[in-house]
Structures are given as C-alpha cells and as structure tokens.
Amino acid sequence: MKLSKRESRVVSSAIDQWHEEGVITDDDRSKLKGSYEVASIDxxxxxxxxxxxxxxxxxxxxxxxxxxxxxxxxxxxxxxxxxxxxxxxxxxxxxxxxxxx
Incomplete structure (x- = not known):
C-alpha cells in the first residue's frame, strides 16, 4: 500500500505506540511496517x-x-x-x- 509522507508518519507512530503498549509483538510490528511504502512524487x-x-x-x-x-x-x-x-x-x-x- 502506498501512503503519503504524512499518512506514513501517522501509521508508523500508531504501530510504535501499539508495540510500546504491548498490543502487537515485534514480529507483528515488522510485518506492519513492511506492509506499506511512502509514495514518491515523480x-x-x-x-x-x-x-x-x-x-x-x-x-x-x-x-x-x-x-x-x-x-x-x-x-x-x-x-x-x-x-x-x-x-x-x-x-x-x-x-x-x-x-x-
């Protein structure tokens, strides 16, 4: 999934917060972080x-x-x-x- 820079910051901070709270594991965190990419402008x-x-x-x-x-x-x-x-x-x-x- 391609996200804008702003959207990727929000998603990344949400994933980090879930990891800190223990909602997701390290494996889930790496899977979620690898499931999106930042869309670049051509x-x-x-x-x-x-x-x-x-x-x-x-x-x-x-x-x-x-x-x-x-x-x-x-x-x-x-x-x-x-x-x-x-x-x-x-x-x-x-x-x-x-x-x-």
Missing part, C-alpha cells in the same frame, strides 16, 4: 507535463493573436445568420454526435 513526469502545457499555452496565445479578427468575423456571421439557418444548425448538430452502431 518530478520528471510533472516537469514534462508542465513543459507540454507551457508549449500549448504559447501556441494558443499566438493563434488567438493571429486569428482574432477572423474569429470575430466568424462570430458576427453566425449571429447575423437568418433565424431559420440557426434553428436548422442546432437541430442537426447534436445528431452528428449520436452513434448509429
């Missing part, structure tokens, strides 16, 4: 994911600067479309995600 994995998130943020910020005018025009066209076109789009759009299998 800093290299966190660094790798942080790097990819930073790259994604840079790409999104550059795209938002470059495509800002185009996106505003697209949104204006959508809102200026006739009501029947908006209704038809909203009627058909959810059906594109429904599986026919």
């Amino acid at each position: 800093w290299s994995l966190i660094a790798k994911y942080s790097f990819w998130v930073a790259i994604l943020c840079i790409v999104l910020s550059v795209l938002s600067v470059l495509l800002d005018k185009w996106l505003i025009e697209l949104i204006e066209q959508i809102f200026s479309a006739p009501d029947i076109a908006k209704s038809g789009f909203l009627l058909l759009w959810p059906r594109a995600f429904i599986s026919t299998a």
